[in-house]
Amino acid sequence: MSAEQGHDSQVVLAEPIPDPGIEPHELRITDIDPQAADRVERQVSTMFGLAGLLALGSCVAYFAIPRDATVVIGPLSGNANNLTLGVTLGLALFLIGAGAIQWAKKLMVDNEIAEDRHDAHSTPQQKTEIIDAFSEGVAESGFTRRKMIRRSLIAAMGLLGLPAIVLLRDLGPLPGRVLYNTIWAKGIRVVNDVTLRPIKPSDLVVGQLVNAAPANLEPMLQESHTEYQNAKAKAAVIVVRIEPDKIRTPAGRENWGIDGILCYSKICTHVGCPISLYEQTTHHVLCPCHQSTFDLADGAKVIFGPAARPLPQLPLAVDSEGYLVAQSGFTEPVGASFWERG
Template structure:
């Protein structure tokens, strides 16, 4: 039995009333239009709408309580406390509490907004043809009118419970960030004004220890043109606070022929041409490690601030704001280099309380 394929046609189909007509035979990619709008239960059942409103409000209230819990956790839980949480294992109690409460606070705001939009706000689809980016006066007026209509249909003004709880949750969440500013404190007080060399006094000088050998240093060990790094005696690398302390205590020693030292006050703080300067750049605190012995210039590798160590370590190039602080040194009866006091001024970059 033969079959004439030329007579086959695809049946025509149409979308719902008011929607685009579906194309017929020959265009499989035609716009099928929008399906017929189906009302939600909350659109036809006021009890369901009230129930959804209470659910949304409950989420916003939970968000508020979680924010309060975040603040309470930050204040009450010791930062060093460790707890066992299955399946995470041993974790910081403070970090876990902060993460959990902040996560709940943000999640409930988002979930409440989504639930509100899906159950109570208008869900009528409004298709619009593409148009030039710049709108004419009629379109702008239409957009404003649609915005007003959407605002009215959202129930923001009419559903006071949702509105008030949303405002409450949104107002409390930023407090989490405000409380975190507490991590900027407590205030440093005098901690930035002094270093580990503060333990040194003329009566009880503090020996200089070589950073590489971890041994005290003698003056004859430092030759003219050399650059050596030192730390105060008693500061060990396995100390818990070593990184914090070395960031202030790090010292660099240079030996310059006395006749080449331009700043006489700087020469008096040294010993037989050996000068001790802070290794911490006065720009942003990078460690200085590059030295040119012919010019006596020290260069910071981060932003190229250059200091003349033969002239009181004054800044001759770059963004650094002031010279490197100098440490007064001498030798003890055994010939070892020692410090007799702290730096005359704070080391490192400028800060508000800097004198």
């Protein structure tokens, strides 16, 4: 046997390193001196209390500081409202974290324990032991015994939720009933949303789907770009032509189509994504966001996915020049099914 092989054999046959065990536990000053423990408790409670005050301060600053106010620090400048919110909320979170660390390091029981690894499946006895261990941990943390810390932490965490509620205001106004009305109205022509050309029934073949818009949308662009975008987002539609004998017309909509031509809102009723992924054979249209699927040959009812209601249908007619027009606006709100609709 060579020297190298002999060396390898010695490595393989070497005894494992003995378990050093857990180092002896050293008492902290807060374990020995009750006054030191009380001082730490006051420190932690003070941190939690300041965090709560900072959270309240952020709410006050949100309303008190003008939105266009600026602050200049040397060569740097920024929005005073945003800066104040960032500083107050950042310090509040820091103090809660620092207080939790101080509490854990100085007051909670810090005895180390060792436990043999066991199977993932727990026996009834083990479940009971886990519950007992959890209860013991709660007791050892001092959460129930140290009322000052418990109350200040609960108050700080509760107050920290207030800025989140206040900041919801920046998401914009609630939709209310704005989705109940679009710029579609009686006699408004249906135009291709790219070329803006009015559409005649003869322009569509069976199996075709066209993205469309109302003809009165384009003039709005000259007045207000914002209003134009808002109106376009609500009024976008898809026009599809299906063989008439394949259509299952819902009651009351017998005259809403023209020779198999139907028009539906392009906005998914789940969360408002635009849809136009069309499958000619099945007449299904798919939302790319969350896979809600609608059957356009059956009133655009939902056949798959999280959407809660069919796509709203726009009733169609033909004007004196042979172009597709709306008989009226949508008879139900378009877009996502917000809770405000009841």
